[in-house]
Amino acid sequence: TPVPIAGTTTAMMYLARFGYLAPTATNPQSGALLSEETVTDAVKEFQAFAGLNQTGEMDEETVKMMNTPRCGVKDKVGYGSDARKKR
Amino acid sequence: YALQGSRWRVRDLNYRITKYPRGLTKASVDREIAAAFKVWSDVTELSFTPVTSGKVHIEIRFEKGEHGDGDPFDGPGGTLAHAYFPIYGGDAHFDDTEAWTIDSYRGTNMFQVAAHEFGHSLGLSHSDVRSSLMAPFYRGYEPSFVLDQDDLNGIQALYGKKTTKPTPATLRPPTIGGGSTDDGETGQPSSVLCGDPSIDAVVTMSDQNTYVFKGSRYWRLTEKGVDSGYPKSISQDWDGLPSNIDAAFTWTNGKTYFFRGGEYWRFSDLKMDADYPKQISKGFSGIPDDIDAAFVWSGNGKIYFFKGSKYWRFDPTQRPPVKESYPKPISNWEGLPNSIDDALQYSNGYTYFFKNGNYWRFNDRRFKVDSADPAFPRPAGYWWFGC
Numbered sequence: 052t053p054v055p056i057a058g059t060t061t062a063m064m065y066l067a068r069f070g071y072l073a074p075t076a077t078n079p080q081s082g083a084l085l086s087e088e089t090v091t092d093a094v095k096e097f098q099a100f101a102g103l104n105q106t107g108e109m110d111e112e113t114v115k116m117m118n119t120p121r122c123g124v125k126d127k128v129g130y131g132s133d134a135r136k137k138r
Numbered sequence: 139y140a141l142q143g144s145r146w147r148v149r150d151l152n153y154r155i156t157k158y159p160r161g162l163t164k165a166s167v168d169r170e171i172a173a174a175f176k177v178w179s180d181v182t183e184l185s186f187t188p189v190t191s192g193k194v195h196i197e198i199r200f201e202k203g204e205h206g207d208g209d210p211f212d213g214p215g216g217t218l219a220h221a222y223f224p225i226y227g228g229d230a231h232f233d234d235t236e237a238w239t240i241d242s243y244r245g246t247n248m249f250q251v252a253a254h255e256f257g258h259s260l261g262l263s264h265s266d267v268r269s270s271l272m273a274p275f276y277r278g279y280e281p282s283f284v285l286d287q288d289d290l291n292g293i294q295a296l297y298g299k300k301t302t303k304p305t306p307a308t309l310r311p312p313t314i315g316g317g318s319t320d321d322g323e324t325g326q327p328s329s330v331l332c333g334d335p336s337i338d339a340v341v342t343m344s345d346q347n348t349y350v351f352k353g354s355r356y357w358r359l360t361e362k363g364v365d366s367g368y369p370k371s372i373s374q375d376w377d378g379l380p381s382n383i384d385a386a387f388t389w390t391n392g393k394t395y396f397f398r399g400g401e402y403w404r405f406s407d408l409k410m411d412a413d414y415p416k417q418i419s420k421g422f423s424g425i426p427d428d429i430d431a432a433f434v435w436s437g438n439g440k441i442y443f444f445k446g447s448k449y450w451r452f453d454p455t456q457r458p459p460v461k462e463s464y465p466k467p468i469s470n471w472e473g474l475p476n477s478i479d480d481a482l483q484y485s486n487g488y489t490y491f492f493k494n495g496n497y498w499r500f501n502d503r504r505f506k507v508d509s510a511d512p513a514f515p516r517p518a519g520y521w522w523f524g525c
Contacts, residue, residue, distance in 0.1 A: 069274075101275065102268045120236075120246065120276040122254055123209065123220035126264045 070127030139292030140263035144225030151195040152187040159200040174252035182297040200234040221258035228259040269353045284371045287354040287381035335495035335519035339480040344392035354381040363524015385432040400427035424460030433481040447476040473507025
C-alpha cells in the first residue's frame with residue numbers, strides 16, 4: 052500500500068491551485084492516479100518559475116517558496132478551468 | 139513577462155473601491171490605490187479615475203473567506219489577493235484578514251500588492267522574472283519602488299508607450315503621512331541593496347561619481363554609502379541603457395562602456411553616443427559575449443574582461459588587441475574567486491572585485507588579494523553601501 056509522504060498532499064494542492072497540475076489531480080472524487088514523473092515535472096516547473104534549482108524534489112527552498120505569501124492568480128493557465136474565469 | 143491574452147479597448151478607465159479594509163482610513167486607502175494605478179499610467183497612455191457610484195471598469199473589494207466568486211481567501215498569509223483579467227472584468231479582491239499597511243515593514247504593503255493586482259486587471263499574467271512587480275511572490279515591503287524593465291515591456295506591449303513624460307514626482311509612490319523612507323530623502327541605506335547586496339555592475343564615471351547597477355535600478359555611491367534619493371530607474375535616466383547589465387568600465391578617454399549579452403553601449407556621462415549598441419565581437423574583437431566583469435587596470439592601462447573561470451586582457455593599441463595567450467585562468471589572480479559580478483578600480487587606486495554581495499580588495503603590487511583585518515571577502519553591504 053503506498054504510504055503518503057508528509058506534506059505531499061499539501062504540495063500537490065498548491066501545484067494544482069497555481070496551474071502546475073491538472074485540477075483533477077487533487078480532487079478526492081476523481082481518484083486521480085499521478086505518475087511520479089508527472090509530479091516531479093510539476094515541481095520542476097514551479098521551481099523554474101520561482102527561480103530555484105530545478106531538482107524536482109520538495110527541498111527546503113521549494114517548501115519555503117511555497118509558503119511565501121503570494122498572489123492568488125494562477126502562474127500557468129494551461130490546465131482546465133481557471134477560477135478567474137468564473138465571473 | 140507573460141500576457142494573458144486580453145486587454146482593455148479603451149484607455150480611460152475608472153475604478154471604485156466598494157468595500158474598504160479594516161484598520162485604515164478611507165483617505166489613506168484611496169491614496170495607496172491611486173498610487174498603485176499610477177505605476178501603470180506613468181508608463182502608458184492609460185488613465186485611471188476614481189468614482190464613488192455607478193458602473194465602473196475595475197471594482198476593488200477587501201473581502202474575507204468566500205466572497206462570491208468561488209475562490210475563497212485563506213486567512214492571514216498564503217494568498218493575499220487576486221484579480222481578474224480584462225476579459226473577465228478586471229476586478230481586484232484583497233484578503234481583508236491580511237494586516238494591510240502603508241509605508242511600514244510590518245504587515246503586508248497595500249501599494250505593492252495593489253500595483254501587482256492591477257497588472258492582472260490590465261492583462262498581465264505572472265512573470266518568471268523574480269525582480270518584476272508581476273512575479274507572484276510577495277517580497278516584503280520595499281520603501282522605494284521602481285517598475286522593473288520586464289513589467290515595462292509587458293504593459294507597453296499591451297498599451298504602448300507613454301508619449302508625454304511623467305513628472306518626476308510620479309516615478310515613485312508618495313510617502314503617506316510624511317514618514318521617512320529607507321531609500322530616499324533621509325539618506326539612509328538602501329534596503330534593496332542591504333537586503334541583497336549582490337550587484338550587476340559598478341563603475342566610476344569621468345565625473346568621478348561611482349554608480350552601482352542592479353536589475354532595473356542604479357545607485358550613486360558616496361564615501362558614506364548610498365547617496366540620498368537613490369535607487370533610480372536606469373531606463374528613466376540612462377538614455378537607451380537596458381536593465382540587467384553585465385559589466386561596465388570607464389576608459390581613459392572618459393567614455394563609459396556598458397556590456398550586456400553580446401552588445402555594448404558607450405556613454406559620455408549620462409548620454410549615449412550615436413550608433414550604439416554595437417556588437418562586442420565587432421568593437422572588442424577576441425572578447426566573448428556575456429562577460430561577468432570588466433575594468434581598466436591603471437597598472438598597465440589595459441582593459442581586463444572576466445567570464446567564468448577565465449580572463450582576457452584587451453589592449454586597443456595592439457593588433458590583435460587580445461594576445462593569443464588569452465584567455466588565462468582567474469586563479470592567476472591569487473585569492474580571487476571565479477564568476478565575479480563586476481570589478482572596479484576605485485579612486486583610491488585599489489581594484490575591487492564583487493561577487494554575491496561580498497568584495498575583495500586586490501593588491502596590485504603583490505598581485506594577490508590583500509591580507510587585512512577583517513579578511514577579504516568582506517560584506518559589500520556594510521563597507522560599500524552603508525548598510
